[in-house]
Amino acid sequence: MRLPRVPSVALLAASVLFTGCATQQPGQPDAIARYDILGQVTQGQMRLGCGLACAASWRQARPTLAGLARNALWADLAVDVARIGYTLDLGYLYLARAAEGLGHPAAAITYYRLALASPSVCDGMVFDSCDGSQVPEEARTALDRLAGKRPAAAAAVPTPTPTPAPVPEPP
Secondary structure, eight states: OOOOOOOHHHHHHHHHHHTTTGGGOSSOOOHHHHHHHHHHHHTTOOOOOBOGGGHHHHHHHHHHHHHHHHTTOHHHHHHHHHHHOBOOHHHHHHHHHHHHHTTOHHHHHHHHHHHHHOSSOOOOSSSOTTTTOOHHHHHHHHHHHHTTTOOGGGSOOOOOOOOOOOOOOOO
């Protein structure tokens, strides 16, 4: 019996899908890459843009990331989260904690907001994929705490106030 022939395009697509983040494993990036990542993180410019292809890398790194967060190793946490790049609310929470721990409250505010807005959320109901974190609650609490620490440039976008209508002068 002869097996059906699989088009080479399908094989190529499958290999890309299964190896999507193979080069994004946590580890020791070179000093320049680490410096660039930390620069983006501390300025609030890092975005996590990898989806399903990075899920396995994230799952494998979870214990390490949780340990880095527990031990306040903020630079290492930020670099590892950024290198994996998995789009998840917990990833943004980790970036927020790292930015705050490194003394960059404006960047932390950005990441706490991104954690709240992330379409991909860790689920602590069935499996503890949140590693003990309560992402929405922690992000809201941190935003409230940082509200008084924000520099003027990082203040929330002001809501427009209506301009009062001119009062006609009496005749």
